[in-house]
Amino acid sequence: MSAAKPREPAPPATTFAVLGYGRFGQAFADLLVQAGHRVRVWDPHADVPAALAAASMPAAVDGAAWIVLAMPVPHMRAALLALRPLLHAGQTVIDVGSVKMHPCATMDELLGAAIPHVGTHPLFGPLSLARDERPRRVVICPAAGHPQAAAHVGALFRALDCEVIEQDPEAHDRAMAMTHALAFFVAKGLLDIGVDDGLALAPPSFQGMQHMLAAVRGDAGHLFAAIQRENPFAAEARAQLLAELERVHRQLLADSDGDSLAIPAPPA
Template identity: 35%
Template sequence: MSRPETLSIIGLGAFGQLIARHLRPHLALSVCDPQVRSNDLPQADPVQAARADIVVLAVPLPQLEGVLRVIAPHLRPGALVIDVCSVKMEPARLMLDLLPAYVEIVASHPLFGPASAAHGLAGHRIAWCPLRGRGHRRLAVFLKAQGLEVIPTTPDQHDREMAVVQGLTHLIARALSRLGPLPQRMATRSFAMLAEAAAMVQDDSPELLATILRANPHAAGVRSRFLAEAAGIAAEV
């Protein structure tokens, strides 16, 4: 029998923990995070983590370049490296520039979080940007078997769509939160749904918010157009 594929997760924040919980039954899994320890999963240092068959980078975007520089000399030929950042153009550029030519690369963005996927992955979606190699095909098949919808895209197209999908969601959510407690007693169904959507992103980390609103090169333009339209509507009424 061939040995099970090894997978390491570098970064054990909320999303890294979510990945570990769902993938540990299927792969020989280890985790690497100097700040967060797992009591029941094998711990690895960055060099050990880099030697896995699949290396998942679950670190905030500002930390990604440093992690890539550390692991690059230790990656095995044919290893698959995949990131899970909320933007894709910058991680894709960094991975292509800093990782050796003998590793395969996927830029991905799981379109769910620890709260929405608390009860499983089935029915959720993941944006999938293959950058180098063919190993992404087998991994995509595996993810589909877990119930995920795998959406092929490019880093640029991803960031263009996420500038609206995430950029405006977080902008509206932050604006609503600054209005103070939202009314509930006479809330309509549409308002309740808006408040629920805003609440889903209220606990996102400042690092994630900065990535979504600043690191996406298309976000500022979308934000400006939205605010201009809102101002125009307000002027009309």
């Protein structure tokens, strides 16, 4: 993992084709517009503002320097198959999904050496953008055959005031299974048993949990199943967590020594 680099001067305004106008696609399009870029959006299933809407996928892509794949991961292969005849080597394709192994492999397969492409995962969402929370981070997963494209993508995100972290797709998905996927898993369990951020009697120790619940629901709660099923390491992480919680539960029932159940302090 490389160290984050300082913010770079904004590159000249350029044209982006954003394919997909769900909650993140909309937030990312707004971020690009605020940064002074030209944005054309194609999503036949969404209500796209007239100022951004392209009449068709070819109209969105024609003349765009950047192609942003913001559709759900299961739809990406079909979108790339439709896109491929429209693309040329002067364009760069990025995806913005929360898993990287499958999207990166699909781009490698269908775009290959001919079309520059980079996997990215912005570690922010609509709610955190609206709150202007910092630091704003993004993971990029460079394609082996396109190192220059990865450098350009890194410069783009740093100009959007993001800290850039480089990882390979497998390392990214393993890390997200133990963080992103588990956070959503725990949040869903808490919400399903009636624990929510509206509780009147919430001690300070619960405030961090309240923030997590709000972030999960506000940024991407609708993507719960996708985050769990599309990350190849999420099931293993959930099983580990459940096994450990069951062990602690049984230890509590057994009236074990309290010292052995203490939550360890953070390292000095």
